Amino acid sequence: MTDNQTSPPVTVTLESGPTGARSIDDFELFYARRALDRFRTRLGRQGLLDLLAxxxxxxxxxxxxxxxxxxxxxxxxxxxxxxxxxxxxxxxxxxxxxxxxxxxxxxxxxxxxxxxxxxxxxxxxxxxxxxxxxxxxxxxxxxxxxxxxxxxxxxxxxxxxxxxxxxxxxxxxxxxxxxxxxxxxxxxxxxxxxxxxxxxxxxxxxxxxxxxxxxxxxxxxxxxxxxxxx
The missing domain is CATH 3.30.530.20 (START domain)
Structure with a gap:
C-alpha cells in the first residue's frame, strides 16, 4: 500500500444477540441517559452547581x-x-x-x-x-x-x-x-x-x-x- 492510499473505514454490524430492531447506537444512548440521570440525582442541584462553579x-x-x-x-x-x-x-x-x-x-x-x-x-x-x-x-x-x-x-x-x-x-x-x-x-x-x-x-x-x-x-x-x- 502506498502512502497516498487510505484504509477503508472500519464498520461493526450487530448480527445477533439482543432482541428487537434497535441499533447499537440506541443501546448506547439508553445507557448514557441512565448513567447521566443517576449522577444528576445523586449530586442534586446544589451539588452540580458546586461541581461546575x-x-x-x-x-x-x-x-x-x-x-x-x-x-x-x-x-x-x-x-x-x-x-x-x-x-x-x-x-x-x-x-x-x-x-x-x-x-x-x-x-x-x-x-x-x-x-x-x-x-x-x-x-x-x-x-x-x-x-x-x-x-x-x-x-x-x-x-x-x-x-x-x-x-x-x-x-x-x-x-x-x-x-x-x-x-x-x-x-x-x-x-x-x-x-x-x-x-x-x-x-x-x-x-x-x-x-x-x-x-x-x-x-x-x-x-x-x-x-x-x-x-x-x-x-x-x-x-x-x-x-x-x-
Missing amino acids: ADIEEGNAFLRDSARASDGSFKAGTTVLATRGLTSGAFLAWMEKAFAGDENALLAAHPEHYVMTTDGSANVVENIGPHVCSFYMGGWGTDAMAWAADANELLPESEFPHKMSSNLFLADGTVVGRALIQFGDTADGFTANLTIYMPSTCPPDILEHHLRHYAVEFRNWIIAAAAARV
Whole structure:
C-alpha cells in the first residue's frame, strides 16, 4: 500500500444477540441517559452547581465579554422541527406544566442541561457552545421585549399564532442572548420555528451548536409530551 492510499473505514454490524430492531447506537444512548440521570440525582442541584462553579464563572465571563464587544448587536439562527401526531396546543400545555414544577422533565431533554429552575426564577445552567453558563430568561428593564415585534425572523400570526420571546441575561443584568420560538399547526401536527440570537462577535460554532441544542431538547420534550398523553 502506498502512502497516498487510505484504509477503508472500519464498520461493526450487530448480527445477533439482543432482541428487537434497535441499533447499537440506541443501546448506547439508553445507557448514557441512565448513567447521566443517576449522577444528576445523586449530586442534586446544589451539588452540580458546586461541581461546575469554575466552569460557570469562565462561561459567563465569555458571554459577558462577547455581549460587551457586540455592543447590543446579535446574530440569529433558526432550527425548524416538523411534528406529526401531536398538536402545538397539546405540546405547549405539557411545556407549561413542566416549567411550572417538573425540573426533572426539563433536565432529561438534553445531556447538557444542569439546572432548569421551576420556582419562577427562570435560571438555566447549560452549555452555550463549549461553555457552561448560568443565565436567566425573561425581560430586563422597560420594554425589554420590544425587539421581538421587529425581529426579521417573526412569522405571520395567521400561520404561527403561538409565540414566545425572551431575553437571556446574566445575574448582573447583562443581556447575552435572545430567544424567539413560534409554533403553528399543520394538517397532521405542528411546526416549531426555534430562533436563537447570540452576540454578533461570538464564533460561528457557538450559534451552530445551539441550533443543534434546540433540535435535541425540543425533540425530546415533544416526545415526552406525546408519551404523557397515553
